[in-house]
Amino acid sequence: MENKIIIDQFIENAFQLKEHLAHFLSIEQIELDKFLENAKLELANLHPGDNLIDCADFYKDIVGDKHLADLAAWHISSKEYIADTLKLQQMFSKNLVLDFGGGIGTHAIANALSDDVEHVFFVDINKTNREFVRYRSRNLGLGKKISFYNSIEDTNISKFDTVVCLDVLEHLSNPSDQLETFHKIMKNDSNALFNWYFYKGDNNEYPFHIDKKDIVNRFFEVLQKKYIEVFHPILITARCYRKFS
Numbered sequence: 001m002e003n004k005i006i007i008d009q010f011i012e013n014a015f016q017l018k019e020h021l022a023h024f025l026s027i028e029q030i031e032l033d034k035f036l037e038n039a040k041l042e043l044a045n046l047h048p049g050d051n052l053i054d055c056a057d058f059y060k061d062i063v064g065d066k067h068l069a070d071l072a073a074w075h076i077s078s079k080e081y082i083a084d085t086l087k088l089q090q091m092f093s094k095n096l097v098l099d100f101g102g103g104i105g106t107h108a109i110a111n112a113l114s115d116d117v118e119h120v121f122f123v124d125i126n127k128t129n130r131e132f133v134r135y136r137s138r139n140l141g142l143g144k145k146i147s148f149y150n151s152i153e154d155t156n157i158s159k160f161d162t163v164v165c166l167d168v169l170e171h172l173s174n175p176s177d178q179l180e181t182f183h184k185i186m187k188n189d190s191n192a193l194f195n196w197y198f199y200k201g202d203n204n205e206y207p208f209h210i211d212k213k214d215i216v217n218r219f220f221e222v223l224q225k226k227y228i229e230v231f232h233p234i235l236i237t238a239r240c241y242r243k244f245s
């Protein structure tokens with residue numbers, strides 16, 4: 001499918017997101033709107049603050065379906081921004097794509113709709129997210145083009161042509177290690193799309209974001225040593241990289 005049509009389909013109804021949510025969660029439209037309304041605050045309230053030992057536990061065990069709601073509300077209310085990230089992705093995606101921390105599947109679905117993409121490997125630590133996107137991909141007739149994993153190792157793929165990691169790095173306890181891992185599974189001409197927001201917000205709206213100075217500094221050391229940026233003209237914070245060293 002042509003990239004413009006893919007983006008238009010996202011703008012129209014976020015790839016049928018609301019219908020998918022209502023069906024997957026077995027709730028009526030009116031309850032769905034309530035479910036989405038306070039999603040961001042409810043997710044923030046679930047965070048145990050400094051008591052959390054491992055960041056991964058929050059996404060694996062604590063968020064339940066609240067993270068689905070938070071991500072869905074965000075993709076619906078900020079659809080122009082999300083559409084720009086899709087434009088970026090459609091410019092650079094090719095062949096075997098890793099979508100790391102794929103969330104509710106917007107980027108995986110757009111990639112699977114693209115003729116330039118052979119297969120999408122959707123990795124997310126959260127089982128509800130994986131099951132939701134599996135349901136969505138079957139419903140959209142993309143069941144054969146996306147497969148689902150808890151970790152990169154589970155994919156059994158040694159090299160990917162494209163790595164998509166959008167709005168995930170600030171959720172990891174060690175984002176620089178993640179950059180090292182991506183580096184190992186990229187070829188010399190693979191493209192990687194990254195963004196990050198190492199900030200908890202002016203009013204602690206994002207208590208789950210990592211912001212420790214030493215962790216953030218180490219992230220930039222690895223990024224600047226191992227990756228080189230590829231220019232793109234879209235005015236968003238997401239960047240495209242290739243391997244440098």
Ligand SMILES: C[S@@+](CC[C@H](N)C(=O)[O-])C[C@H]1O[C@@H](n2cnc3c(N)ncnc32)[C@H](O)[C@@H]1O
Pocket residue numbers: 056059071100101102103104106123124125126129150165166167168171172
């Ligand atoms: C803010 S969401 C971003 C989702 C999606 N990439 C997007 O742009 O909408 C972060 C996602 O990363 C996932 N995640 C967090 N830690 C992870 C880990 N260690 N491995 C894989 N996925 C992880 C969460 O479950 C969640 O779906």
